[in-house]
Amino acid sequence: MAISDVKEYTHLTPEEVDQIGRELDQIRADIEESRGAADAAYINRMIRIQRGLAAGGRAALAYGSWSKKGRRPAVVAGTAMLGLAKILENMEIGHNVMHGQWDWMNDPEIHSSNWEWDTAQPAEQWKHSHNYVHHQFTNVLGYDNDIGYGVLRMAREQRWHPVYLGQPIYNALLATLFQWGVALHDLDLERIRKGEKDPREMKRQLKQIGRKIRRQIGKDYLVYPALGGPGWLLTIKANAAANLARNLWSYMIIFCGHFPDGAMHFTEEEIQDETREEWYLRQILGAANFEGGPLLHILSGNLGFQIEHHLFPDLPSNRYAEISERVRALCEKYDIPYTTGPLHRQYGQALRTIMKLSLPNHLTKSDDPAPPEPPRDRRRKSDAERPARRTELGGWSRTSSHYAESDRGHN
Numbered sequence: 001m002a003i004s005d006v007k008e009y010t011h012l013t014p015e016e017v018d019q020i021g022r023e024l025d026q027i028r029a030d031i032e033e034s035r036g037a038a039d040a041a042y043i044n045r046m047i048r049i050q051r052g053l054a055a056g057g058r059a060a061l062a063y064g065s066w067s068k069k070g071r072r073p074a075v076v077a078g079t080a081m082l083g084l085a086k087i088l089e090n091m092e093i094g095h096n097v098m099h100g101q102w103d104w105m106n107d108p109e110i111h112s113s114n115w116e117w118d119t120a121q122p123a124e125q126w127k128h129s130h131n132y133v134h135h136q137f138t139n140v141l142g143y144d145n146d147i148g149y150g151v152l153r154m155a156r157e158q159r160w161h162p163v164y165l166g167q168p169i170y171n172a173l174l175a176t177l178f179q180w181g182v183a184l185h186d187l188d189l190e191r192i193r194k195g196e197k198d199p200r201e202m203k204r205q206l207k208q209i210g211r212k213i214r215r216q217i218g219k220d221y222l223v224y225p226a227l228g229g230p231g232w233l234l235t236i237k238a239n240a241a242a243n244l245a246r247n248l249w250s251y252m253i254i255f256c257g258h259f260p261d262g263a264m265h266f267t268e269e270e271i272q273d274e275t276r277e278e279w280y281l282r283q284i285l286g287a288a289n290f291e292g293g294p295l296l297h298i299l300s301g302n303l304g305f306q307i308e309h310h311l312f313p314d315l316p317s318n319r320y321a322e323i324s325e326r327v328r329a330l331c332e333k334y335d336i337p338y339t340t341g342p343l344h345r346q347y348g349q350a351l352r353t354i355m356k357l358s359l360p361n362h363l364t365k366s367d368d369p370a371p372p373e374p375p376r377d378r379r380r381k382s383d384a385e386r387p388a389r390r391t392e393l394g395g396w397s398r399t400s401s402h403y404a405e406s407d408r409g410h411n
Contacts, residue, residue, distance in 0.1 A: 002141060002157045004267040006281045010336055020334060021277030024311060027326050031315050035104055042318045043093070043102050043110060046298070050088040057081030058224065061238050065231025075231075079238040083245035084299075089118045090250055091301030092317060098127055100314045119246075120183035122212045125205060129186035135313050139258070139286035140266045146258065147265065149174065149181060150189040153357045155265045160360045167358035171351075178247035183209055249299070252347055256290050257306030259350035262339030263288040283310035284331065289324070289340035296343070297321065307338065 003009045007017055057078045064074030094117030096102070102110045116123045129145060137143035141157055148154040151174060153164045174181050187205055191197045220239040228235035257263075264285045274282070287306040297304045297320075305320035308327055315323070331338040356364045 002155065002265045002267050003285065004269040006266075006270060006278055006285065009285075010281060010334075012281075012334065012336075016334060017275075017277045017281065020330065020336075021275075021280055023330055024280050024327075027323060028312055028315065031312070031319050031323065032104075035316060039316045039318060040102075040105050040107075043097075043105075043316070046088065046092055047110070050085050050093060053081045053085035053088065057083075057085060057238075057242070061224075061231070061235050062228055065228040065234060071231070071234070075234055075238055079241050082238060083242035086118060086242050086246040087249050087299055090246060091253065091303070092298055094118065094123075095301050096317045098123055099131060101316050103314075118216075119179045120209070120213050120216050121179070121185065122208045125186035125208065126182075131313070135310065137271065138266075138283060138310060139264065140268060140271055142268055143271070145185065145188055145190075149185060151181070152354060154259055154353060156357065156361050156366060157265065157267075158357075160357075164358050167354055171354050175248055175251040176244065178251040179243065183213065253300045253303050255350045256343060256346040257288055257303050257309075258286075259353055260288045260339060260341065260346040261349045261353075262337060280311060281336070283307065284327075284336055284338065286310070287339070288346060289338075290343045290346045291340060292343060304343075307340075 007014070012020070057080075060074045060078030060081065064071045064078060067074065094115060097110055097115045098112050098117070100112040103112055105111075108114055112127070117126075134144055134146045139147060141147065141155060148158070151170050152167055153160065187202065187209075188197060192202065220243065221236055224239065225232040225235040266282060266286065270278075270282065284307055287310045289307050290300075290304045292300075292304055302317035302320045303309060305324050308320040308323045309317070311327065312320075312323065328338050330336075
């Protein structure tokens with residue numbers, strides 16, 4: 001169900017909305033004031049563990065390449081460690097560092113402006129498509145490119161086309177090749193299809209993506225296999241398996257946070273003259289949490305607290321569990337939906353939506369509490385049509401001087 005007026009949907013008075021905003025601002029202030037050595041120690045520990053897993057995995061694979069007797073257990077252990085290292089780097093470290101969660105430490109190595117993560121999408125493009133577009137316009141039809149990633153139909157308000165009959169196949173391919181799909185995400189394939197993309201910007205992005213892809217392929221499928229000696233083919237297979245595990249895991253975690261029942265979509269009318277307090281409400285209604293223990297939350301980048309992440313994307317991820325207790329109590333106080341559930345249920349609901357929306361609306365029943373408005377075309381907006389609204393979403397640079405310097409640096 002697409003909501004055009006959050007206040008009306010939640011039955012809140014303007015005074016209540018203002019009070020909710022003040023209480024959420026206070027949560028932010030409390031966490032910012034209490035950040036310190038324990039938080040810094042946490043992210044540094046995660047980085048050490050991640051690098052240890054990666055080094056251990058490479059060492060095990062190298063041993064397996066030379067030892068016939070211990071080859072199988074070494075390769076299995078090496079692949080598992082390498083997969084965990086890639087998951088940890090992408091989810092709990094790279095994603096959160098690039099949100100600026102650790103910028104307050106003033107550590108140049110662990111800073112959003114410097115971190116380049118171990119995946120195919122360049123960090124600068126990620127920070128634009130994710131930090132700026134997705135977090136600012138979460139689940140707003142026509143604004144948020146993460147609704148289906150330009151491939152899937154994820155809202156009943158999106159006009160159906162026969163091409164969506166293949167949606168179950170597209171979904172399987174997206175999950176399997178997730179890092180490569182994400183690499184193309186900031187290109188905005190829909191605007192390219194409609195001839196609305198600036199050719200100069202598209203060329204710049206494609207060059208940047210090409211450089212990053214060459215680096216990733218060279219690292220995983222040329223350099224490390226060459227160092228592996230006679231077992232180079234085993235190293236290639238292990239790297240491919242580790243990348244596949246990371247792709248499937250990150251895909252599932254992201255879909256569990258945005259597409260279960262209860263994660264609402266919004267019309268463009270909702271964000272007209274949207275206040276900070278209304279933005280807060282939209283983040284609560286547009287995201288979904290999942291339940292689990294500390295290890296699950298670490299491996300998922302603490303995105304099991306997706307609601308808290310959307311409210312406070314630049315606060316340290318290790319504090320989200322603490323923040324969630326206060327946010328959930330606030331939602332109960334004002335009778336605001338707070339969507340959460342077991343991981344398997346959240347993904348099962350997202351998968352059911354993918355299957356159902358491959359068909360026209362009249363062939364399926366909505367799982368939402370009220371029927372959606374009639375489908376309508378909602379053209380993807382350009383940056384010029386997406387006004388700048390929030391400062392805490394993480395920085396990104398896209399200026400003429402930036403283009404020139406970037407091109408000079410790689411020619």
